[in-house]
Amino acid sequence: MKLRPLSTAVVLCLLAIPAMAGDPARDALLADYAAQAKRDDAAFAGFSADRGKLVYVTRHAEAKPDIQACAACHGDDPTKPGQSAKTGKTIEPMAVSANPKRFTSMEDVEKWFGRNCREVLGHDCSALEKGDYITFLASR
Amino acid sequence: MRFLISLTAACLLAVPAIAGSLDHVPPVSDAVVKKECGACHLAYPAKLLSAETWIKITGDLPHHFGEDATLSAEKVQTIQAYYSQNAGRSQAGLLRISEQSWWLREHRSVGQSKFTAAKSKANCQACHTGADRGQFED
Numbered sequence: 432m433k434l435r436p437l438s439t440a441v442v443l444c445l446l447a448i449p450a451m452a453g454d455p456a457r458d459a460l461l462a463d464y465a466a467q468a469k470r471d472d473a474a475f476a477g478f479s480a481d482r483g484k485l486v487y488v489t490r491h492a493e494a495k496p497d498i499q500a501c502a503a504c505h506g507d508d509p510t511k512p513g514q515s516a517k518t519g520k521t522i523e524p525m526a527v528s529a530n531p532k533r534f535t536s537m538e539d540v541e542k543w544f545g546r547n548c549r550e551v552l553g554h555d556c557s558a559l560e561k562g563d564y565i566t567f568l569a570s571r
Numbered sequence: 572m573r574f575l576i577s578l579t580a581a582c583l584l585a586v587p588a589i590a591g592s593l594d595h596v597p598p599v600s601d602a603v604v605k606k607e608c609g610a611c612h613l614a615y616p617a618k619l620l621s622a623e624t625w626i627k628i629t630g631d632l633p634h635h636f637g638e639d640a641t642l643s644a645e646k647v648q649t650i651q652a653y654y655s656q657n658a659g660r661s662q663a664g665l666l667r668i669s670e671q672s673w674w675l676r677e678h679r680s681v682g683q684s685k686f687t688a689a690k691s692k693a694n695c696q697a698c699h700t701g702a703d704r705g706q707f708e709d
Contacts, residue, residue: 517638518612519690519697538643546639 453569456535457527461565463537467558475559483567486552486560487525494551501525501551501564509571526571534565593677598705601653607646611638612693613702617657619668624661625654636667669693 453461461478468475487501487509497503497516504522505513510529513522524530534540540561548556556564596616599605608614617625629651632640642650661671668674669692681698689697696702 514690515611517691517693519694520612542642546641550639 453527454531454535457533457565457569460534460537460540461562464558464562464565468562471558478559478562478566480563480567480570482559483563483565486556486564487567491552493553498551501547503551509568525568527569528571533568540565593673594706594708596705596707597657598703599653601649603646603649604653607642607650609703611640612691613695615668616705617654618659619671620654620658620661621663622655622658623663624666625658626651628666629654667692 465475465478468478487505488507490500492499502509504516505525509525512524514520515522525533527533544556544561548554548560552560596618598616599608599614605614620628628635629647632642632647661668665671669678685698686692695707699707701707
């Protein structure tokens with residue numbers, strides 16, 4: 432009887448592990464961006480899903496009309512598939528909950544940030560923007 | 572009888588070759604090409620353009636029909652090698668598959684509403700649901 436709160440706590444912790452533990456590749460990727468962000472700004476204190484959401488939804492009037500925000504192609508709801516504004520091709524969901532493969536390859540992640548940050552945001556994304564963006568989508 | 576069987580066999584063998592010219596085109600078989608070119612649009616079958624045209628297209632990916640499709644030099648090399656080794660023939664100077672006269676002929680009776688729904692002529696799969704397997708019959 433005395434043990435019950437303890438065993439309940441253990442069971443709860445075990446249940447929580449799959450939900451909390453990210454993919455090891457994604458964790459390593461975020462750690463890389465965190466190290467870069469720290470080098471860029473010594474005051475860096477971790478990534479923020481809220482800031483990442485802003486990166487995702489903010490409209491950039493100076494970009495081409497059909498690609499003025501990440502959400503323009505990836506959709507307002509990142510748990511749903513998006514659609515390329517240019518070719519009409521379906522894009523798999525950005526949210527990790529709906530598409531667990533997201534942000535697990537540094538090569539792919541850098542390729543897409545490289546192309547899309549310049550075209551949509553008009554500049555190369557900083558490590559802070561990249562980490563915030565991934566943190567937002569990993570929380571969705 | 573043997574002659575008849577041979578003739579039938581010859582005819583059967585000939586059918587895919589004739590029909591194959593437009594209804595079936597070998598789909599891309601290289602994993603890198605499939606992944607990288609297929610990320611934004613169908614990984615177009617190599618036979619649909621000439622080696623010369625493929626080299627032009629893959630040689631300027633940062634300006635890829637108005638989009639930035641930058642890839643590492645290593646990937647570009649793989650893609651260029653695959654397309655030039657498996658290329659077909661096409662009209663010189665026309666970079667888009669959808670500008671080729673055979674493409675225009677094949678699509679002349681397709682209404683505007685279908686193109687609008689597909690969003691882009693690059694979106695083969697909107698109508699040709701087997702396009703990724705090389706099936707382009709109507």
